Amino acid sequence: MAEKTFRVVGTSVTRKDAPLKARGEALYADDIRLPLMLHARVKRADVGHARILRIDTSKAEALPGVKAVVVGEEAPIPYGIVPQMPTEYALAYKKVRYHGEPVAAVAAVDPDTAEKALDLIEVEYEPLPVYTDPKEAMAPDAVKIHEESPFPANIAYQAEQEFGDVDRAFAESHYVLEKTFRTSYVNHAFLEPHSAVAKFDTNGELTIWSGTQVPHYLHRTLSKVLEMPMQKIHVKVPKVGGGFGGKGEVSNNELIAALLARKAGRPVKLTYSRKEVFLQHRGRHPIEIRMKIGVDRDGYIQALEYDGTMDGGAYGGWGVVILFYTAAMLHLPYKVKNVRFRGRRVYTNKPTCGAMRGLGGVQPRFAMESLLDQIAIDLGMSPYEIKKKNAIDQTHETVSGVYVRHSEYKQCIDKVVENSGYLEKHRKLPFGRGVGLAGGYYISGTAYTLYMSYKPHSTATVRVDTEAGVTVYCGATDIGQGSDMVLGMMAAEKLGLPFDQIHVVSGDTTLAPFDLGSFASRVTVAAGTAVCQACDRVLEKIFSVAAVQLGCRAQQLAVADGEIYSVFEPHKKRMGFWEAVERYIDANGPLVASGEFTPPRRTGKFKGANIGHSPTYGFTAQVAEVEVDTETGEIRVVNYWEAGDCGQAINPQSVEGQVEGSIVMGMGQALFEQVRVAEDGRLLNPNLHDYKVPTAADLPQIRTHIVDSYDPDSPFGAKESGEGPIQPVIPAILNAIYDAIGVRFTEMPVTPEKVLEALERRKSERS
């Protein structure tokens, strides 16, 4: 383990944006008001699947106050995360594929006029059958939702992979358990709805402010759809009120605002209502998973088989990536020698699913952690034992070629079991009360260069100036997760300066260099490496000047607390950091350097590994303690313990925040959340009154623990903490419910009705 005496890293400094947000000083996209700005509203389809025969916007255009109306025909270029398979349009083009899809949009002098104009737009449809269930959509005679799709039967993409000899391993297994799991259709429910303000200046340059996780991908997509050179487009990201993956791709409102602004010749704001947030969706894929695990007499896993059908909704989104994430990461954090993966993503006439915190992991982890729990119980051993036995070691290479260079997963399991008293509680608590254990992990620093082929994935430029201080120009975007803080702390640590002397300029495609985006828990490792490299190069320059001044070799210099010193003669040879900077600038001009990061490419056996490799992984183990009210069926999570391996925590308070947020979000999916869809494709609960997310009243006591960990190949030893911690939440809670009432739920959410029904059934089975 490398030396870990840090001055800034590892401390819980206050984020610069926290007080601004607390006091309402922070500006979000919807706070932006530009002179002459118009307000846009979207006309949405009232059919779930149809051909568009005619759109008549003339009456809307004639309404006083309306300045522009656009329809899909005006932006017929499809786009998508995978450039070879573009499926999406700014507005429905020729076809409507889900109930509520944008078919036209209006910009007017005020929101009411825009709203009124929507009613004046006439759309004539030729209805097509509506598929809300992947099974129906996959029927051989089903109408194709995407006619141009190369796969049959509304399959968007499918994959099949096998490593080892799975059938033989099952045959030789001592015990095999197979179950089918169904996960639910859930939305991120971030606080800030999608909002974008687009403005064309008289020179034809477009500036767009949007709360996006992916300004550079938006940049590229605007260029494609609007048929404009990228160099004339400037994407600026104000504060973002949560994304969780839902703002990790282009949202229609961004394209529509830009199209309307160009047509009207005036700035246009388009902020979605909560209902529209649900329609834009990109939430978690419901998957029907058939999973089979075979173990030997001692509980060591022999084989794993997965068959999953993902309900993708109407468009591509991040779907194919998630299919491959699932395939690549299926069996971790356990050692599995024989694996079979079969998966498919299916188009249905529903709002599109996409990336949501922990994507690719949450559903298979639910299945696997539930199955292992049951197998252990069936074999008469503790779930702790089976998980510990199968847990990967500090380094591990999966049978599929995924290489984990550093894991403290075993430490996580031990620690959480110890802290929670799991062994003293499991199967020993009174009926109605139980504990559940589950583990998880997530990638860190990965990126799939789907929309970019060549560039470094993350870059940063650092300027050090005696007057302005340190400016870190960084492509990575702070979406509320605190990356500006993390990157600023890293720069402060590297340069031996206090955190408040660092200014991070991020989320601006013109001011800062390229970054793939803030998703897949990649920023701390990827952008962090770029910032560290840039700082190292800055130090190289400063040290070259200081070395002359101090009369020693530059290689023996170090920096801390604003002083540069020789590591061999620290008291004799030292000088002020800013004095050295001043000398450098006086002689050479601006003190600027850049750094970059691209994950190492591994040519593994696994197809998944070829489309992007994660340099490192975070791990977590969790214990939930629940109380089931057998009268009402109500489940209450009363206690929650987590032990996480996020590498070195850059800011422990921030790690705790990520862990707590993940637990609450996972709990919502386990117990409360479900987007409900009518047969015609209408959403039945697209609002935060009927779509239940956990509130403060629902929260358990959460105890997090950051295990001792340090990945020597990561910046300051850091890994991830934003998505791993959501992986075990559902199975931990559902395993606890099993422990409490002996019912193994394989579907979410576990509502009081389902509990009562199961208790009823259990009673009748026993009697």
Add this chain to the structure above:
Amino acid sequence: MAEKTFRVVGTSVTRKDAPLKARGEALYADDIRLPLMLHARVKRADVGHARILRIDTSKAEALPGVKAVVVGEEAPIPYGIVPQMPTEYALAYKKVRYHGEPVAAVAAVDPDTAEKALDLIEVEYEPLPVYTDPKEAMAPDAVKIHEESPFPANIAYQAEQEFGDVDRAFAESHYVLEKTFRTSYVNHAFLEPHSAVAKFDTNGELTIWSGTQVPHYLHRTLSKVLEMPMQKIHVKVPKVGGGFGGKGEVSNNELIAALLARKAGRPVKLTYSRKEVFLQHRGRHPIEIRMKIGVDRDGYIQALEYDGTMDGGAYGGWGVVILFYTAAMLHLPYKVKNVRFRGRRVYTNKPTCGAMRGLGGVQPRFAMESLLDQIAIDLGMSPYEIKKKNAIDQTHETVSGVYVRHSEYKQCIDKVVENSGYLEKHRKLPFGRGVGLAGGYYISGTAYTLYMSYKPHSTATVRVDTEAGVTVYCGATDIGQGSDMVLGMMAAEKLGLPFDQIHVVSGDTTLAPFDLGSFASRVTVAAGTAVCQACDRVLEKIFSVAAVQLGCRAQQLAVADGEIYSVFEPHKKRMGFWEAVERYIDANGPLVASGEFTPPRRTGKFKGANIGHSPTYGFTAQVAEVEVDTETGEIRVVNYWEAGDCGQAINPQSVEGQVEGSIVMGMGQALFEQVRVAEDGRLLNPNLHDYKVPTAADLPQIRTHIVDSYDPDSPFGAKESGEGPIQPVIPAILNAIYDAIGVRFTEMPVTPEKVLEALERRKSERS
């Protein structure tokens, strides 16, 4: 002369900001509205010179809606361009030195409330004698306006220098003429009044938006006066509606806005009224000049003597710099072997004089070009002949050690005389009509590092990206003069790209590196050199990659029209610019490089040369044709010709704009403008109704001509055109008046009253 085949340079591209300004899309400081922003108003002294005995702000503070009141005692740290001689305060501190000086300021929820609060502030003064005339102020028994000043008798600074043997040269001269000239007290009359918005965020960081020419000097001064680290201050310059030197130093409104914002804990805007613009002033120094010139029989200048008393007003401002500018540049553009300079700047109880377009040159040029005109006529030769004979050659070193590396002044004189038909008109037009010839020059790229000792004077960082295009981060500020355009054109030319692919980020102390400021016609040469150097370094990087690809040495590569090619095999070895950029970034990360400029230091004999040397100079010659209405005394400038040596014109249309603007501004000073001051120090005409500036109706037909010129040591051969062209305007017009009616005016403005009076006097003298 270097090769001059340019693609962008030398063309009249449209400035990116021009259409934005024409359509009202451009934002100035006063357009900024921040949530919870307060409005400030300033309580000003109603005495011209007094000690402040007491300020009672309690009633103002008690007025509902008032959120903060500040007085001078709260910011007692003096500042100034010369850090060793700080004289200025944010608000009057202990003393009031001019009528209308800020003594207190109020921030309130609306302007009316702030205004009302001013009346509730009670100030008790102990009056002191008010000096509005330097002669009175210099009286031995005069009360000192600045008690701590080291010079006697209200002299702010004085200097005396002699080169050659002046007395002997006068004694040996064939003809000696001496006259006294008086220049007037004029204001820049820029369109946009001073405006600043200051905001402290919850972290205590200050952001200030201000239409300043010197964001970095403001940055430094805010740090000093507010006693805050510079790294917590961000200066941002929105569009600027003209500065002409008047925004070339810190204005009280900037400091007051910041002080009030800190005290109130809310953003504060302080925009000055036109009257307050006149009180903030910093306009041209009135100078009483006694000038003597001796010539030989052929009209060659033998000796020059200058004695000047500058009326400085109440504070230091740029005064001492202007004194030295005047001394250093006195005799150019003529060859003078023997020179004596005696000058002093005197404090008076009036708004402070400072830098105004052409500072240091306009007043002595008026005297010298008038004297030479008269001497020629007295000797019976053409003013053209005497000026041509004495004009400096293509390179020249003055007796005082000022080195001119490139001049086309002779070409300017020849061209303007030819174009105007001067020789055919002078002394040959009917009474009441006349022509006048005058020449001038100005420094270019100079800077006095008065407020900075060590840094490069101008810096730039250039980033080239396949997506964002080219971003030029530049410390230099576009104050309406078009520097963003000029620097963008240079980058485009260097990189072989179209102008519209270049984005210039300027005027932001956090986003862009250091620059001294936009003054003294330094930006094109200084910042231009920095941008060119940065581009050269970017090209070096790109060429290193292209050379490998093309199989040739990087040194033989060039770039044009988006293609990189070998200069030896241009058809065989070539590749796309952006392809090479892509390859570079793919392999190395961000493509970023910086450049800088510091003028060469010459250790001349002259004291002036030691405080900053101009690397190069622009030249101009002008002919005015006037018509004098002998009935009304009204003077009409009917035709105007100019021939200018600005080196290579980067954008000819922009050069023409600078020349035309200079001529109109000079004409205003010659004929209309004069700030009038009452005996108690009150301004009598501080508004654009009573203070007359030329309007479109007053304009002559102006014909400009850019002479063939190229300074091989400057970026693209460019020099200056922003301040040289104002130098000859006053003497050209006054020489023409002499030619028209035989009256030699030595005072400005030449109003109809003065003309009638002179004609009367002339008539009575003749009769």
